Amino acid sequence: MKIVFMGTPDFAVASLSALQNAGFDIVGVVTAADKPAGRGQKLSESAVKKYAIENGLKVLQPLKLKDPIFIEELKALNAELFVVVAFRMLPEIVWSMPTKGTINLHGSLLPQYRGAAPINHVIINGETETGVTTFFLKQEIDTGDVIFSDKTEITPDDTAGSLHDKLMVIGANLLVKTVKAIEVGDYSEVPQPESFELKNAPKIFKDFCKVDWNQTNQVVYNHIRGLSPYPTAFTVFNDKTLKIFNAEKEDKEPGISTAAFLTDGKTYLKFATKDGFIKLTDVQYEGKKRMLIDEFLRGMRL
Template identity: 35%
Template sequence: MRLVFAGTPAVAVPTLEALVEAGHEIAAVVTRPDAPIGRKRVLTPSPVAAAAERLGLDVVRAAKLDDEATAQISALRPDLGVIVAYGGLVREPLLSAPEHGWINLHFSLLPAWRGAAPVQRSVMAGDQVTGASVFRLVPALDAGDVFATIETPIGSGETAGRLLDRLADLGAPLTVDVVAAIASGTAVAVPQEGQPTLAPKLDGLAGGIQWDRPGSEVWSHIRGVTPEPGAYTLVDDARLKVHAAAPAPDLPIDPPAPGTIVEFDGLILVGTLDTPLQLLQVQPAGRTAMPAADWWRGAANGTDRLVTA
């Protein structure tokens, strides 16, 4: 088929590569404009733009799919549009421009977690199972009929970042199969069933840890916001990023109070509503990431504990 592919982050690259490998003609790749990256704010192509250029594909850079982008894409006369985490909405008349419309690879088992942050919200909620869905794009948010899904358990200790990478690899062949079915006229899409849940985008404040919740919920929250927007807590009014944590092993001590940090036998523990968590890797303000035990030796300054704000 003659395709237009829209995507921006690295998780969209496996699907683009799989479509090229399957022999489809990619009329153009639509992605968001180059963005300033790093401390020096160097303008850098999106991962999808870099992959498209490596594959010798034409690239359309568009901050949003406005009239200009719609005209560019429509002039290509694609059979089908494929979108994976582009970062913008497809509206009419662009929605109807390809002969077969648009399909979207979404990283949840729809109708669960419709929105911009399905993987993060799923992990934060403590879900045990998730997956990916390929559905027909419609004007309503992530509400179209579903062509295919794939299901996978969420690993013990798996962060949102690692899970998203895994779902990107699982979703690529799923999308290729759907495109092949549409091309052959055998594709069947079924309406979504069940009560939708929403997954709005997370801002920086979403990473703040609430230690007065049960330990399992706190750990799910930390994993769900790792690596973005990043988990953090306040210690003596200074922000401490928490890059990695884990449930604490059984120890012969009374659990610390919620939000209280203690050291026991080389382990750095933080109290929750019930069972404590163990800090593994942290990053103090203005410093690089380090083992929690190294941070504690400097931060504790001879005292037994620090209390989070």
């Protein structure tokens, strides 16, 4: 069975590698166009492109997915199945092309947490369980019929980064299972239920990342770890942005203002919340490198 793989970041590389190691015929890889990055604005290749080139796979990088030249190139590959992992929304002319359909791997237990940032939002919302789902694409995003899913625990100290790495491995294994089932026709399609309250996972913008210290300890803690290491929670400290990568929860005596922060100027910096303190442990000050809190405090005048 000939397969075209579509993806861009590291999360997708694990799936592409797993499919190739399982012996599937990857006839083409579609990924994002190279983009300028860094101070020198040198062109940067996606993680998927780097892997594809290293493994001798054909790479397509369309700027527009409806470009007639790209559509013809895609048709010429004669793929029976398209596999999508962490890529753009596809137009119908693309996802309807292969005879066996187009499948997607999503980083949540659908129908919950449809959208661009499911890994972040499950932690921010304090969930204790999540997973991955494979499904057939259709017009409305993340709504197609489910093929398989697999669950995993969210530990109390998981960050978006650690959960990303767990789901990356679980997802790659589930994808191989899914493609094998499609190849032999041994699978069922289960429509996603719409009869209960759904939680969404929209794209995260900068304003959402600012910490609201008037929230409870748990809410603030979930917010920080759900945005770590990217796009990163932040607060304004001495009129500059202070990114917070990791922190710890502490209880406090009642009556302390939620606007207060405490520090000894050497080893700790903690901000008061509605019912406790959040003790920062791993930060990045505007214009500086990322550092542990004691190193940060040594360079500050408080």
